[in-house]
Each structure stands twice: as C-alpha cells, then as structure tokens.
Amino acid sequence: MSDTDLIGALRVLEREALAAVSGATDEAALETVRVTYLGRTEGSISKVLRGLGALPTGARPAVGQEANRVKIAVSEALKVRGLALAPQTRGSAEDLTLPSRGPWRGGLHPITQAVDEIWHIFRDMGFARARGPEADTEWYNFEALNTPLDHPAADEQDTLYLVDSVLLRSHTSPVQVRTMEAYEPPIRIIAPGWVYRRDTYDATHTPAFMQIEGLVVDEGVSFVDFKATLAEFARRYWGPDTRVRFRPSFFPFTEPSAEVDVKRVITKPDGTRVETDWLEVMGAGMVDPAVLENVGYDSERYTGWAFGMGPARIAMLKHGVDDLRTFFENDMRFLAQFSS
Amino acid sequence: MKASARWLRELVPGLDLSAPAMADRLALRGAPVESIVSPGEGLADVVVAKVLTADRHPNADRLSVCTVDGGQGVVPVVCGAPNVRAGGWYPFAPVGAVLPGGLEIKKAKIRGEVSHGMLCSAKELGLSGDHGGILALEGEFTPGQSFVAALGLDDATLDVEVTSNRGDLLSHVGLARELATAGTGDIALTELPGSPRLEFAYQEGTPEARAGGVSVRIDDPDLCHRYLGAVLRGIQVRPSPAWLQERLRGAGARPINNVVDATNYVMLELGHPLHAFDLRRLAGSAVVVRRARVSERAFTTLDGVERPLGPDMLMICDAEKPVGVAGVMGGLHSEVEPDTTDVLLECALFAPKSIRATRKALGMSTDASYRFERGVDPAGMQQALERCVRLILAIAGGAVDGPVLDCVPVGFEAQIVPLRLARIERLLGVPFTSAQVRTLLSPLGFQVIGEGDGTLQVRVPGFRSYDVRREVDLIEEVARTHGFDAFPSDLGPYRAGNVPDHPLFRLEDELRASLVARGLYEAHTPAFAPESDGNVEVSNPLSATERYMRGSLLPGLLRRVEHNFAHGNRDVRLFEIGTAFARRGPGEPPLESTRLAAVLTGLRAPAHWTAEDEPFTVWDLKSLLEDVVRRAHGDALVLAPGCESARLDASAAFTVTDARGAIVARGGRVAEGAVDAPVWAGAVWALEVELPSEVPARGAVSYRALPTFPPVDRDLALLVPDQIPSATVTAAMSAHAGALLEEVALFDVYAGEGIPAGKRSLAFRLRFRAAERTLKDTEVDKTVRSVLERLEEELGVEPRG
Structure with missing residues (x-):
C-alpha cells in the first residue's frame, strides 16, 4: 500500500x-x-x-x-x-446530598489573622513591614528610646534578661531604632513581632505575646497627620462609624504621647445598633526628638509619629475570646473555628 | 494615687463636677481614673445612736447592757467594748442591718440578756484596724442620723492612674491644677481649723545647720539636696479630729494618730513626704544624712522588718546610728509613740535615682519612695513643712522650738525654657498665637517671662522641673491643655517610604498560605522551653517554665499534639513559624533563627465512604518538606534520607543540608516515646526548616519554547538490588542517556512474587525528544540498550524478564 x-x-x-x-x-x-x-x-x-x-x-x-x-x-x-x-463503587450516584470528598481545611492562627488584617490596612496606606531581633540590648530596648535604665518607666515593662545587658525585648519599639539606623527618611513601617515581659500567665497576661509597632518619619509630619492616619486605620478596621479618642499619656520615646481609644458601633441580634464602651487599643505619640537624635537624624528637620498595639487583645475583642491562654493551647477544635 | 472628690472640689473654687465627670476630665488630661469608690460603701444601714444607760451585764464581767436610742425607739443592746459609756454617741447597726463583709445583725440573747443591735468598732465598719473598742463619735448628733453622712463618708475616692513622669500629680493640689479651668477660681488651700498664724525663722547652714542644741547635717549632697528640720516640743499624741480623719479616709488612707496623720495630710495635699522623729530617740539631738557604713549591715524599719543595708543606701542617722532609710521608711526605734512629746519634723529632697535604687534593693515601695522616685517639688518644701507644723500645733498642741534648721547643699533654680511658636506649628500641625500659649500654660504654673522673635521664654515651676526641661516638653503641655481631640484629623498626602517590605515576611506569608492550603492549622506557642530543649538561659525568670529559650520549635509543637491527643483529637495538622535561640559567645546576644515546624498525624484526608481511610505516610511528610524547602531555599537543596535526631526515627526521616554543609531542615516520623500518645493515635510526622536570614531574590524564569516534535516514550521495568536507591538508578539513567533524554519518571515499585529475593522491580518511563526533528525508534532503542548495559555494569541492575 x-x-x-x-x-x-x-x-x-x-x-x-x-x-x-x-x-x-x-x-x-x-x-x-x-x-x-x-x-x-x-x-x-x-x-x-x-x-x-x-x-x-x-x-x-x-x-x-x-x-x-x-x-x-x-x-x-x-x-x-x-x-x-465502570460500576459505582458504593452508594447511589443520584443522592447528591451526600457529603463531598476533598482535602482537609487549614487556617491561620487568629492572632496572625488579626496581624494580617492590620497589616493590609497599613499596606494600603503606604507602609512596609520591618523586623528586628527578639533578644536585644538595653540600648535598643531602653536607652536609645529615651528611657534611662534608672527611670521608673524602665520598670513598667518588667523585663526578662538573658545575660548582662542582653534582654528579651519588652516591646517592638527597638525596631524603630534599628530601622532608622539602616534607612534615611521617609520611613513608613509597621513591625509585627513577639515581645516578652516578666508576667505570669493569667486571662489577660502571657510572658510572650505579639505586638505591632508603627513608625512614620519625614519632613513636615505633624500631630494632625498622626491623629488622621490612626483614626483612618481605626475606621477601616472597626467600621466607618467608629469613634476614636486620643488621651494624653506618657511613653519616654514619644512626646506628646497618647493612648488611643475606640468606641465601636455594633449591631445587636435584634437589629438595634449600639455603641460599645471606650476600648483602649494602642499607645502612640510623636517621636521624641531625643530618639531621632540617637539614630543621627536631624530632629529640627524631621518629625515623626509611632504607635504600638497588641493584636492578641484586638483578636480577643473581635472574637469574644475571654482568656488569652486559649490562643496558646492550639486545640484543633479552636483553630478550626477560624479556618480559611 | 487615691484622691478625695470632696477635697478636690474644695481646692478648686467653683469646680462643680461629679466624681465621674472629674474622672473624665482627668482622663483627657492624661490621668485616667481606674475606679471610683465611696469610703462609706456598705455602711448605708449604720446609724448614729446615743447610749442612754450602760450597766454591767448581770452574768458577764466584760459585757455591758445598754439602752440605746438609734432613732427607732430605745432598745436594749449588749456591748462587749470597754469604752462604752452613758451619754456617748456611737455607730449603731440595728436589727436587720448588714455590715461590710456580710454580717447581718439579728435580735439575739447574750448570756440571758436580749440585744437589739450592735454598737460598732472602726474595724467592724472597715474604717481602720482599730478594734480597741467601739468608735466614739465626737460632737452632737441626732439619734438615727445616717452614720455615713455624719462622718463625711459620703465622699468619692478616685483611684487615679498617674504616669511615671508626673510625680506632681501624686497630690491633691497637683490633680486640682488639671481640673482648674477658665471657669473656676485659682487653687486655694483649705484653711486648717485652729492652726496658729506663725512667722517661721530659718537657720541655714551647709553642710550643717544647728540651733538650740539640735543639728542637721548632710554628708552626701549628691543624694540629698536639701533637708529641713523643725523641732516641736510639748505635743500630745492622740487621735486626729473628725475632719482630718474624714479627709484621710476620703483619700483612701487610714487615720493613725494626729502627728502621723498630719504628715500624711500634707503629703496627700502637696505631695511632699514628711517624717516625724521622736526627738528622744535621736542620739545627740542630731540628724546626719549619709550613706550606710560598711559596719551598718541591717536596719529595722518601722514595719518591724529587719532589712539588709548596702553601702550606697542613703540613711537618716543620729549622732550614732541610722534611724531611717532616707525617703523610704522610718525606723522602728524612732517612730512617734503615744508618749512622745518632742519631735523633729523632716522635709527633705532626695535624689530620685538613689531612692529608686535603694527601695528596689530593699524590695519595697512606700508612699514616700513612690513620690521621691518621681520627683517632689523642690520649690515647695518650706510651704509643706510650715503647713505640717501648723497642723500639728493645731491638733497636737505644743510649740515650735527655735528656727527651722535648713541645710541646702544644692539649691534649686527654676529653669527657663525657650519655646518657638514656629516649632509648635511644625510639630502639632496647627498654629498657636503667643496669647493662646500663655492662656494654655499659665494655669499649670508655667510663667512666660519674656518674648521676642516668635520665641517665648517660659519659667518652669518646681513641681514640673522633672518632666519639663525641653521645648518639646512644653509643646506637649500646649497640646494636652488645648485638648488632643480639639486638633483636626484630616488625612494629608504622604511620601512613599524608603524601607522595603521585609523579604522574610513575604516568605512567611507564602509559606503560611501554602501550608494552610495543604490543610494545616497555624499554631502560636511561647518561645520558652525546659532546659532539655534550649541552651539560652533567662537570668530572671518568673517561673521554672520560662527558664530557657527554645532551641527548636518542634518540642513545643509536639506538646501541642499531646494536648490535642488528650482532648481526643486524632487528626492533628499544625505548623508554626517562629524564632529559635542558640547560645553564642559569653555576653553576646544569642543567635536567632526563624524557623518553620510542622506536625501531621491521623488521616491524610477527611474520611469519605468512597475511599478507604488513609493515614499520613512518609510520602506526605516528604512532599511537605520538599515544598517548604523549595520555597525557602530554592530548587538546589535535596533531601537526603536519614537524620541524626533523638526526636525522629532515622529509618523514616530526611535531612537537608545547604551548600556550606549546614543542616537547614529535618523531617520524619517522630520516634517512639518522643510524644506521649494514647494507644489509638497514629504515627506522628514532623519537620522543621530553618528559613534563610537573607531571603535570596528569586531569579526571573527563563522561558523555554514548547517542543514542536513528538516525544518517544520507553517504559523500562528494572530489577534493582535493595541496597541501591532509586535516585541512584535515576541519576545513572540521566547520566548515560545523553541529551535526548527529556524526563525520567518512576511509575511503579513492586516486590514479592516473581521477583528474586534481595531485589525489587522499579518501572520507569523515559521520555526522549529532539528539539528539531522527529526521533527515530532505532536511535532511541540504541540509547536505551546502552543505558541498560551501563546500569548492569555499574549497579547490577537488569531488565525485568
């Protein structure tokens, strides 16, 4: 052929x-x-x-x-x-109400979810993420942040020490200093991370917990920008009707310093909308010029603001979890409630 | 700081605020109120009663049978107090009353006599620890009148949270300054009832002031800048008058005796801790302020505790020995006693750092040390001392003997701080005029003493000399008094930042998403570990569970598996990304590494009737490990079978080593005994991967054109000796098949019937392709033959029959 x-x-x-x-x-x-x-x-x-x-x-x-x-x-x-x-293996092909077959579901830890939600809002406002070591020195944890070791303020976050002047950071604020040392302004960062305090475990304290730091430094950054950005964050996170209050406070590394409170509007099961009490959600303030000078910035030229907040506390409020320790048990039945 | 609302109202004429409204205003000034309680809480049922008769109980020596008028008719009451007397006024709990602590008063028969209520002691009312007898009330009352109102206990005590920079707020006057506004009058101190007008004389002397045989000397001026001592003679120690007791109770303090109460009153009013020494106990009638001597090893404070002394501790001494720990606590042997008649009243200024170091070393904190640490007003010492002297004279009698001894090695000078209006605007974002600034600052005691070129010269009052030293401190005061909420909050434009999003966060995001998609849940565990699991030690742990920092994430995660097993969860899939710590050189910070650990146990998919239940196997673990290693370290790193770890079973485990030979990952079956598992639990699989400290930039993918010519596939079933790994066979095939070989894929493994012992059958599919032409069968066959020959030669592998 x-x-x-x-x-x-x-x-x-x-x-x-x-x-x-x-x-x-x-x-x-x-x-x-x-x-x-x-x-x-x-x-x-x-x-x-x-x-x-x-x-x-x-x-x-x-x-x-x-x-x-x-x-x-x-x-x-x-x-x-x-x-x-091919013959059907088992059961009836017609009964489509039978459960489907598929892989396991997984999920992020609820505190990571809170960190991510917060991060995404700040990302949309031009922030990037920075990080630093969890074991740090007294210089970064206290002194560079305008907190003399012999001032009562150094006591307020009772600190866990490793050796000599090396400690487990008691807040994420050392990342402010390390970031400013490494970069010139404009600085626009948040820094989520673990921090450590000399606390015993109870419903509202754990010796290790997550914190999110924020820092903005540039020319012409003012108290008005500070208030506006954090109020905008609060409305995006807790809803457009959220009221935000700034109360004077004291942190050695910010001046003026403020506590930020929010009052949320929640919808009750019967449809009525009510305002919650004021809830303290973060400590914040204008960066103290001494901190800027400590990293070699010209504090006459640059100004800035900073904040710190606890995503675990925010997650507790959000999900109605009443004991922080629940977050550390990592029971599959608990985690599955937050699956993606 | 506990403050009386009534006291605050009295200090600020025209201040008409309820206690909650005061709390709100203080919160917006930076001093939030944690709670508001009434000193009369729980005493609503108690009335003031007059004892008409008091006779000895017929059947008990220590009891009295009284007739009492409590406003609801005269009733019989049995009373055990030695001090009850006819005609006296006492707090009375009638039948049906409930006292603090829940005691309900019932009609009772005591040793045969009927009792219709209880005459109360201060302790029973929760007012003080004094249980010496029932509380005798001074003055005239109406029977049945509310006890709370009669004693002025209808006050409100505000528990104010004062930040550590604001020592000036640890006094009623300090808080009053924050409450005074344009609508109120200036702060006016309460007129002290019965106090004499006095002209005080001062005898200065440095380092020693001496008069009338009494002396004060400061040996360590770096730790004590000034010491005022007034000598009072002929006083009589007794309980304070009702108004003073009421004041102290309103401020959450307990009355003790008139001299101690007077010092506490002035401390609560003005913020200066004062101390009264019994002059009899001061050897040589001398006060010497000096550091403890090496020979002075211990000292008993007035709480009766013997405390070890250190050479840097500042002591108040007499001519021979210490009589008080300066600024912290007086001594047991020099305190005012009931028979004290002559006292030396101290008002001193100690260095905050010294007080802090001393009280930390002693492991104690007192009202005095708390204030000295935060700074007391150096300009208000004379006022405080004089006020206390006048109060003592009014309530304890006696007279001032000689001039006030005043030893001032370091004088105080008010600081002048320049304040630029332009700087206020730059920092706060809103312009302020000079007049506005003056209006905002002056109620707080700041004085503008000059102005020029847009700069104000501001004199800082003594009570703010600790926290206001720089321009920015004044700007904060402007913002605070203007009110943070009064500033606009308009979102403006911003410049993009210089700091890039940290690549390790991005890698973590990617890994989390990948593991969640594979059905794992993220865990959070604290980074502490027992000694067996870490070598970085915490030097001041609060509990044994926090003594070390973990060297690996796995043990913590395995503990969480045990927790889940203990709660009946068979299917556990957890991962965590966190920090592990390793010791470095002495004194150096530890080495930190960010790691990802994961554990798998139970079924690999939810049970379903269409399929048999399959548990996780080594292949699931291997896939997960490969995936994490690839995402974290790229394609170059490969898994090697075997693992040196007490936690993993080496026969089902892998190790990944980087180019420098360092182990970056491990994974496998958790060794028996490493997890406390119930009998029903399946195998536990675990892995841990160290994430790179510097995440390598991912190179761009270089595109390869898709092939246009068909491939030729050849399936080979090979008999492979057991000791030869399949990867060796694959590698040999790749090495010998030449450029035409595109892919080798293993598709079957078989051992058993028909296969010689010591061998297994591995089936591979080899795909050949040429880029520019269609391959001929003959050339592929030739290549395959050659590959088979080499396999047999090198590895003893032969084709299956």
Missing part, C-alpha cells in the same frame, strides 16, 4: 473504532473493542503501525504521525467510555 492509502485506511479504522467504543454497553464489550483495534498482536491499528517498516523511508514520518494520533484518539475514547461503564 502506498502511504496515502495507509493514511486513508487509518482514518477508516479510526471511525470504526470510535463507533464501536460508543456502541459498547458493558465493560466486556469494551475490552473486545480494545483488543480488536489496539491489541498488541492482532489489533488492526497496531498492525498498521508494525507495517511502517515496509514503507519507503521518506513516507514513514507522515504515516507514523497519523498512526500515533489515531492510536491516542482511540485510547482516550476507550478510557472515557470505560469510566462511564
């Missing part, structure tokens, strides 16, 4: 084979079809393939390619029909 004849014959075989496949009504019939066309020795398509060697060299590729195509097409059809004819 010539190569063109062969190709024509292959196409005829293909049509026949496909018709036979769809005509097969059970798995045995389908197997007969397979043997007839693709059987290793007697299959009619296989025979054509074996006959290739007899062709002149120049004709082989074209015929070979076509034979391969037909073989694949018929194999696919056999496979699809085979699946349709």
Whole structure:
C-alpha cells in the first residue's frame, strides 16, 4: 500500500473504532473493542503501525504521525467510555446530598489573622513591614528610646534578661531604632513581632505575646497627620462609624504621647445598633526628638509619629475570646473555628 | 494615687463636677481614673445612736447592757467594748442591718440578756484596724442620723492612674491644677481649723545647720539636696479630729494618730513626704544624712522588718546610728509613740535615682519612695513643712522650738525654657498665637517671662522641673491643655517610604498560605522551653517554665499534639513559624533563627465512604518538606534520607543540608516515646526548616519554547538490588542517556512474587525528544540498550524478564 492509502485506511479504522467504543454497553464489550483495534498482536491499528517498516523511508514520518494520533484518539475514547461503564463503587450516584470528598481545611492562627488584617490596612496606606531581633540590648530596648535604665518607666515593662545587658525585648519599639539606623527618611513601617515581659500567665497576661509597632518619619509630619492616619486605620478596621479618642499619656520615646481609644458601633441580634464602651487599643505619640537624635537624624528637620498595639487583645475583642491562654493551647477544635 | 472628690472640689473654687465627670476630665488630661469608690460603701444601714444607760451585764464581767436610742425607739443592746459609756454617741447597726463583709445583725440573747443591735468598732465598719473598742463619735448628733453622712463618708475616692513622669500629680493640689479651668477660681488651700498664724525663722547652714542644741547635717549632697528640720516640743499624741480623719479616709488612707496623720495630710495635699522623729530617740539631738557604713549591715524599719543595708543606701542617722532609710521608711526605734512629746519634723529632697535604687534593693515601695522616685517639688518644701507644723500645733498642741534648721547643699533654680511658636506649628500641625500659649500654660504654673522673635521664654515651676526641661516638653503641655481631640484629623498626602517590605515576611506569608492550603492549622506557642530543649538561659525568670529559650520549635509543637491527643483529637495538622535561640559567645546576644515546624498525624484526608481511610505516610511528610524547602531555599537543596535526631526515627526521616554543609531542615516520623500518645493515635510526622536570614531574590524564569516534535516514550521495568536507591538508578539513567533524554519518571515499585529475593522491580518511563526533528525508534532503542548495559555494569541492575 502506498502511504496515502495507509493514511486513508487509518482514518477508516479510526471511525470504526470510535463507533464501536460508543456502541459498547458493558465493560466486556469494551475490552473486545480494545483488543480488536489496539491489541498488541492482532489489533488492526497496531498492525498498521508494525507495517511502517515496509514503507519507503521518506513516507514513514507522515504515516507514523497519523498512526500515533489515531492510536491516542482511540485510547482516550476507550478510557472515557470505560469510566462511564465502570460500576459505582458504593452508594447511589443520584443522592447528591451526600457529603463531598476533598482535602482537609487549614487556617491561620487568629492572632496572625488579626496581624494580617492590620497589616493590609497599613499596606494600603503606604507602609512596609520591618523586623528586628527578639533578644536585644538595653540600648535598643531602653536607652536609645529615651528611657534611662534608672527611670521608673524602665520598670513598667518588667523585663526578662538573658545575660548582662542582653534582654528579651519588652516591646517592638527597638525596631524603630534599628530601622532608622539602616534607612534615611521617609520611613513608613509597621513591625509585627513577639515581645516578652516578666508576667505570669493569667486571662489577660502571657510572658510572650505579639505586638505591632508603627513608625512614620519625614519632613513636615505633624500631630494632625498622626491623629488622621490612626483614626483612618481605626475606621477601616472597626467600621466607618467608629469613634476614636486620643488621651494624653506618657511613653519616654514619644512626646506628646497618647493612648488611643475606640468606641465601636455594633449591631445587636435584634437589629438595634449600639455603641460599645471606650476600648483602649494602642499607645502612640510623636517621636521624641531625643530618639531621632540617637539614630543621627536631624530632629529640627524631621518629625515623626509611632504607635504600638497588641493584636492578641484586638483578636480577643473581635472574637469574644475571654482568656488569652486559649490562643496558646492550639486545640484543633479552636483553630478550626477560624479556618480559611 | 487615691484622691478625695470632696477635697478636690474644695481646692478648686467653683469646680462643680461629679466624681465621674472629674474622672473624665482627668482622663483627657492624661490621668485616667481606674475606679471610683465611696469610703462609706456598705455602711448605708449604720446609724448614729446615743447610749442612754450602760450597766454591767448581770452574768458577764466584760459585757455591758445598754439602752440605746438609734432613732427607732430605745432598745436594749449588749456591748462587749470597754469604752462604752452613758451619754456617748456611737455607730449603731440595728436589727436587720448588714455590715461590710456580710454580717447581718439579728435580735439575739447574750448570756440571758436580749440585744437589739450592735454598737460598732472602726474595724467592724472597715474604717481602720482599730478594734480597741467601739468608735466614739465626737460632737452632737441626732439619734438615727445616717452614720455615713455624719462622718463625711459620703465622699468619692478616685483611684487615679498617674504616669511615671508626673510625680506632681501624686497630690491633691497637683490633680486640682488639671481640673482648674477658665471657669473656676485659682487653687486655694483649705484653711486648717485652729492652726496658729506663725512667722517661721530659718537657720541655714551647709553642710550643717544647728540651733538650740539640735543639728542637721548632710554628708552626701549628691543624694540629698536639701533637708529641713523643725523641732516641736510639748505635743500630745492622740487621735486626729473628725475632719482630718474624714479627709484621710476620703483619700483612701487610714487615720493613725494626729502627728502621723498630719504628715500624711500634707503629703496627700502637696505631695511632699514628711517624717516625724521622736526627738528622744535621736542620739545627740542630731540628724546626719549619709550613706550606710560598711559596719551598718541591717536596719529595722518601722514595719518591724529587719532589712539588709548596702553601702550606697542613703540613711537618716543620729549622732550614732541610722534611724531611717532616707525617703523610704522610718525606723522602728524612732517612730512617734503615744508618749512622745518632742519631735523633729523632716522635709527633705532626695535624689530620685538613689531612692529608686535603694527601695528596689530593699524590695519595697512606700508612699514616700513612690513620690521621691518621681520627683517632689523642690520649690515647695518650706510651704509643706510650715503647713505640717501648723497642723500639728493645731491638733497636737505644743510649740515650735527655735528656727527651722535648713541645710541646702544644692539649691534649686527654676529653669527657663525657650519655646518657638514656629516649632509648635511644625510639630502639632496647627498654629498657636503667643496669647493662646500663655492662656494654655499659665494655669499649670508655667510663667512666660519674656518674648521676642516668635520665641517665648517660659519659667518652669518646681513641681514640673522633672518632666519639663525641653521645648518639646512644653509643646506637649500646649497640646494636652488645648485638648488632643480639639486638633483636626484630616488625612494629608504622604511620601512613599524608603524601607522595603521585609523579604522574610513575604516568605512567611507564602509559606503560611501554602501550608494552610495543604490543610494545616497555624499554631502560636511561647518561645520558652525546659532546659532539655534550649541552651539560652533567662537570668530572671518568673517561673521554672520560662527558664530557657527554645532551641527548636518542634518540642513545643509536639506538646501541642499531646494536648490535642488528650482532648481526643486524632487528626492533628499544625505548623508554626517562629524564632529559635542558640547560645553564642559569653555576653553576646544569642543567635536567632526563624524557623518553620510542622506536625501531621491521623488521616491524610477527611474520611469519605468512597475511599478507604488513609493515614499520613512518609510520602506526605516528604512532599511537605520538599515544598517548604523549595520555597525557602530554592530548587538546589535535596533531601537526603536519614537524620541524626533523638526526636525522629532515622529509618523514616530526611535531612537537608545547604551548600556550606549546614543542616537547614529535618523531617520524619517522630520516634517512639518522643510524644506521649494514647494507644489509638497514629504515627506522628514532623519537620522543621530553618528559613534563610537573607531571603535570596528569586531569579526571573527563563522561558523555554514548547517542543514542536513528538516525544518517544520507553517504559523500562528494572530489577534493582535493595541496597541501591532509586535516585541512584535515576541519576545513572540521566547520566548515560545523553541529551535526548527529556524526563525520567518512576511509575511503579513492586516486590514479592516473581521477583528474586534481595531485589525489587522499579518501572520507569523515559521520555526522549529532539528539539528539531522527529526521533527515530532505532536511535532511541540504541540509547536505551546502552543505558541498560551501563546500569548492569555499574549497579547490577537488569531488565525485568
């Protein structure tokens, strides 16, 4: 046979084979079809393939390619029909209310979710994330932050020490100093991370917990920018009707210093909307010029603001968790409630 | 700081605020109020009663049978107090009354005599610890009158949270300054009833002031800048008058005796801690302020505790020995006693740092040390001392003997701080005029003494000399008194920051998302560990559970698996990203590494009737480990079987080593005994990967054109000796098949029937392809033959029959 004849014959075989496949009504019939066309020795398509060697060299590729195509097409059809004819393993195919089959669900820890939600809002306002070591020195944790070691303010966050002047950072504020040392303004960062305090475990304290620091430094940054940005954050996080209050406070590394309170509007089950009490959500303030000078910034030229907040406390409020320790148990039944 | 609302109202004429309204105003000035309680809380049922008769109980020597008029008719009452007398006024709890602590008064028969109520002691009313007898009330009352109103206990005590920079707020006058506004009068101190007008004379002397045989000397002027001592003679120690007791109770303090109460009153009013020494106990009638001597090893404070002394502790001494720990607590042997007649009254100024160091070393904190640490007003010492002297004279009698001894080695000079209006605007974002600034600052005691070129010269009052030293401190005062809420909050434009988002956070995000998609839950565990799991020690742990920092995340995560097992959770899939710590050189901060650890146990997918339940296997663990390693370290690192770890079973574990030979990851089956597991629990799989400290930038993918020519596949079933790993076979095939080999994939592993012992059958599919032409079967066959020959030669691998 010539190569063109062969190709024509292959196409005829293909049509026949496909018709036979769809005509097969059970798995045995389908197997007969397979043997007839693709059987290793007697299959009619296989025979054509074996006959290739007899062709002149120049004709082989074209015929070979076509034979391969037909073989694949018929194999696919056999496979699809085979699946349709295969007996159902168990149960009834018609009862679509039966549960689906799929992989396990997983999820982020609720505190990570809070950190991420907060981060995404700040990201939208032009912030990036910075980080620093958890074991740090007194210089970064206190002195560079305008907190002399012999001032009562150094006591307020009772600190865990490792050796000499090396401690476990009691807040994320050392990241402010390290970031300013490494970069020139404009600075616009948040720094989520673990911090440590000499506390015993109870419903509202753990000796290790997450904190999120924030820092903005540039020319012309004022108390108005500070208030506006944090109020905007609060409205984006807690809802547009949230009221925000700034109360004077004291932190050695900010001046003026403020506590930020929010009053949320919540919808009760009966549909009425009520305001919550004021909730303290962060400590903040304008960066003290001494801190800017400590990192070599010109405090006459640059001004800035900073904040620190606790995502665990925010997650507690948000989810109604009343004991911080629950977050550390990592019970699968607890974590699954926050699955993604 | 506990403050009496009534006292505050009295200090600020025209201040008409309820206690909660005061609390709100203080909160907006930076001194939030934690609670408001009434000193008369729980005493609503108690009335004032007159004892008409008091006779000895017929059947008990120590009891009296009284007739009492409590406003509801005259009733018989049995009383055990020795001090009850006919005609006296006492607090009375009639039948049905409930006292603090829940005691309900019932009609009773005591040793045969009927009693219709109880005459109360101060202790029973929760007013003081004094249980010496019932509380005798001074003055005239109406029977049945409310006890709370009669004693002025209808006050409100505000518990004010004072930040550590504001020592000036640890006094009623300080708080009053924050409450005074344009609408109120100036602060006016309460007129002290019965106090004499006195002209005080002062005898200065440095280092020693001496007069009338009494002397005061400061040996350590770096720790004590000034010491005022007044000598009072002929006083009589007794309980304070009702008005003073009421004041102290309103401020949460307990009355003790008139001399001590007077010093406490002035401390609560003006913020200066004062101390009265019994002059009899001062050897040589001398006060010497000096550091403790090496020989002075211990000292008994007036609470009766013997405390060890250090050479840097500042002591108040007499000519021979210490009589008080300066600024912290007086001594047991020099305190005012009931028979004291002559006292030396101290008003001193100690260095805050010294007081802080001393009281920390002694492990104590007192009202005095708390104030000295935060700074007391150096300019108000004379006023405080004089006021206390006048109060003592009014309530304890006696007279001032000689001039006040005044030793001032370090005088106080008020600081002048320049304040630029332009700087206020730059920092606060809003312009303020000179007049506005003056109006805002002057009620707080700041005085503008000059102005020019847009700069005000501001004199800082003594009571703010500790926290207001710089321009920015004054700007904060401007903002605070203007009110933070009065500033606009308009979001303006901003410049993009210079700091890039940290790549390690991005890697963490990616890893978290990947693991969550694989069905794992993220865990958070604190980074503390027992000694067995860390070598970085915490030097001042609060509890044994926090003594070390973890060297690995795995043990903590395995403890969480145990917690889940203990609660019946069989299917546990957890991961954590966190910090591990390792010791470095002495005195150096530890080495920190960010790591990812994960654990898997139970079924690999939720049970479903269409499939058999399959537990997690080594292949799931391997896939997870490969995925994390690839995302964290790129494609170059490969998993090597085996692992040296007490926690993992080496026969089903992997190690990943980086280019420098450091182990960056481990994973495998958790060794028996490493997890406390119930019998029903399945195998636990665990891994830990160190994330790179410098996340490598991901190179751009270089696109390869998709092939246009068909591949040729060859399936090979090979008999492979058990000791030869499949990866070796794959590598050998890749090495010998030449450039035409595109891919090798293992698709079956079989051992058992038909396969010789010591061998297994591995089936591979080899895909060959040439980029520019269609491959010929013959050349592929030739290549395969050659590969098979080499496999047999090198590895003893032969084709399966």
